[in-house]
Amino acid sequence: MSLPADAVTALQAFQNAPGWEQRARLLMQWGERLPALSDEDKVEANRVHGCESQVWLVGELRDGHWQFSANSDARLIRGLVALLLARVNGLSAAELQQVDLPDWFNQLGLGRQLSQSRSNGLNAVLQRMRDLAG
Structure with missing residues (x-):
């Protein structure tokens, strides 16, 4: 599977x-480059549960490919989420199911730095993306 340009x-x-x-x-x-979400997007319905920090996620399907936007109130999480978005934006729903989160962060050299709670949180974000892509 080829990687998105980002x-x-x-x-x-x-x-x-x-x-x-x-x-x-x-x-x-990377976290600082994330576009801010509007107040309309920062609602409970878009909040990802399973994260210790506040993380909001919205997604839309464009021509068969998913584009997600997300943000967090925690700087480190914002960076990790930005890297997750780089990995998944532009994928189809089927490709999204195949994303290997631990492998991606290991390739970036960040695997060891992911505590269990951060890892769980990022998995919750990815799971939410997959749910949205349905």
């Missing part, structure tokens, strides 16, 4: 980062 960009950036500090800085930068 995912390729992310992989190149993170694989070129020499150490954890650089990767952490990159993570924050």
Whole structure:
């Protein structure tokens, strides 16, 4: 399965980062680039349950491909969510089912940094995407 362009960009950036500090800085930068969600989108119906932080997710189907927008009140989570969006945006519903979350973050060199609760939270976000894609 070929990666979306944003995912390729992310992989190149993170694989070129020499150490954890650089990767952490990159993570924050990715989070800062997330477009803000409108107040209409930051409603309970769009909140992802299973995250310790507040995470909101909206998605729409465009020409058979899913485009998601998400944001969080926590900086680190925002970065992780941005990287998840890079991996999934533009996929079909079938491709979305095949995304391997731990593998993706391991490729980025961030696997070890995911605590159990963060990992659970990101899995909840991915599961919500799959539910929306139905």
